[in-house]
Amino acid sequence: MxxxxxxxxxxxLPQEVLKKASEAVINFNNLDLSLIEISHRSADFVAVMEHAKDLVLELLDLKDKGYSALFLQGGASLEFLMVPYNLLPEGGKAGYLDTGTWSSKAIKEAKLLGDIEVIASSKDANYNYIPKNYAIPSDLAYVHCTSNNTIFGTQIKNFPKTDTLLVCDMSSDIFSRKLDFSQFDLIYAGAQKNMGPAGTTLVVVKDEILGKTGRKIPSMLDYQVHIAKDSMFNTPAVFPVYVSMLTLEWLKSLGxxxxxxxxxxxxxxxxxxxxxxxxxxxxxxxxxxxxxxxxxxxxxxxxxxxxxxxxxxxxxxxxxxxxxxxxxxxxxxxxxxxxxxxxxxxxxxxxx
The missing domain is CATH 3.90.1150.10 (Aspartate Aminotransferase, domain 1)
Known part of the structure; x- marks a missing residue:
């Protein structure tokens, strides 16, 4: 049935993606080797990583606009910490919209690194709505929001208007609707909703916003390190990246x-x-x-x-x-x- x-x-995931992915696990690129046993530094897999990143920027209409696409690990949950490490200066303050379970988890992690202000919340009604008509303080290093709330079934239709950096967790609706993605300075999304299997996380970041916090950032948490190493500072999640690439090709083929x-x-x-x-x-x-x-x-x-x-x-x-x-x-x-x-x-x- x-x-x-x-x-x-x-x-x-699309059936055609699953079929191609399963074939690659047995024999990738006619190498008589599995995708998951070849070197991640081989020309065959480097081509996969580069194509996946190019597709991301193309589909989001961010190509040649000063953004880098990264495929990292640790899920969106690690991004809850990486974002403040890379964007929140020592002694700085950031603003968060609290619209569900995942935004509240992001707030918890960010509070480990600085002053976090919840600028609006829908917790009072068990997160069944998106807050509106809230004021955004002028002294924030960035504003963080969650575009779609998987558990509660809400989705932001109008994003915060701010003069500071805008960060968005798009884990559960990335690539699903047309937006002006250039309004965001940093986007992140776990792959396992609209891209591929669990194990890799997409980060799209405007290059010019990095390296300005004055913090000593651990290498694995530093976006600039990952950009310099083309998402291969450590061994990437080869299979999830490949399946994400196939899914993005499928999406492009649809229009x-x-x-x-x-x-x-x-x-x-x-x-x-x-x-x-x-x-x-x-x-x-x-x-x-x-x-x-x-x-x-x-x-x-x-x-x-x-x-x-x-x-x-x-x-x-x-x-x-x-x-x-x-x-x-x-x-x-x-x-x-x-x-x-x-x-x-x-x-x-x-x-x-």
């Missing part, structure tokens, strides 16, 4: 971010329409802040839960149980999720 993978992450955004909007619209018109379901996030990647909803009649759960499981649906902090259900509809799978879920909801 075909499985419909709504998992929040690690998440669904890039502009094309996938239209598909993502269609998927989200049909699912939210069912949630809004079917009295048995109710959305969790405020309508104006709903995510097009993670759709959170609950049953209004718990007596229907057993039937609903057994029906979607029988249909081959996987991964739609909500996070424990929210409850209910969460359908993650990342770039590689086919419209057909969303329609299967909607049909089950209609028939309940």
């Amino acid at each position: 075909k499985k419909h993978n709504f998992s929040a992450g690690p998440c669904i 890039g971010i502009e094309a996938i955004e239209k598909i993502n909007e269609e998927k989200a619209n049909i699912l939210y329409q069912e949630i809004d018109t079917n009295p048995l379901f109710q959305g969790v996030a405020k309508k104006e802040d709903r995510s097009n990647m993670n759709v959170t909803f609950i049953l209004t009649d718990e007596s229907k839960k057993e039937k609903f759960d057994s029906t979607w499981k029988a249909a081959g649906i996987s991964g739609i149980n909500g996070h424990r902090s929210v409850g209910g259900y969460r359908a993650s509809i990342y770039n590689a999720m086919p419209l057909e799978s969303v329609q299967v879920l909607v049909n089950i909801m209609k028939a309940l």
Whole structure:
């Protein structure tokens, strides 16, 4: 039976990407060697890394605009610490939007290195909305936000306007919608939502903002070190980088971010329409802040839960149980999720 993978992450990947990746694990580039056993400094893998970085900048329309793309390790969680190490001066202050679990974790790590001001928070309503109409202090080294909140199903539609540096954790909606990416000075994203398997993290940073904190930064946490070594200061996560490259090639072949955004909007619209018109379901996030990647909803009649759960499981649906902090259900509809799978879920909801 075909499985419909709504998992929040690690998440669904395009079938053609999985096929190419599996072939490369056996025999990469007709070398009669596996991708995961060749030297990361071989010409074959260096070409993979360079192509992956080029695709990132091309798709984000940041090529030749003074940005570097990096594939690092440690997940987005390590970036919670790397960002202040590289951008927060000794004695400096940074501002954070607190819109969910991951932004609160980023705040916790940043507080280890300096004065962190939470400039707005939606914690008061269990993060079911994005704060608005907040003031941004003028004495900040940077402002940090999280573009999409995987657990709570919210997404920033209008980003902070600031005269200082703007940093964004885009782990769960990178490459999913058209934005002016040049408004950000630093973007980071774990691969395991919209790019590839867990194990590598994308960082896109404006070169000119680095090296200005006066800090002594450990080598593994220094973006300038990784830029100078072309993301190979230490052995990179070869397989996740390769799969990310394949996924970015797939996205480019579809027509890039502009094309996938239209598909993502269609998927989200049909699912939210069912949630809004079917009295048995109710959305969790405020309508104006709903995510097009993670759709959170609950049953209004718990007596229907057993039937609903057994029906979607029988249909081959996987991964739609909500996070424990929210409850209910969460359908993650990342770039590689086919419209057909969303329609299967909607049909089950209609028939309940």
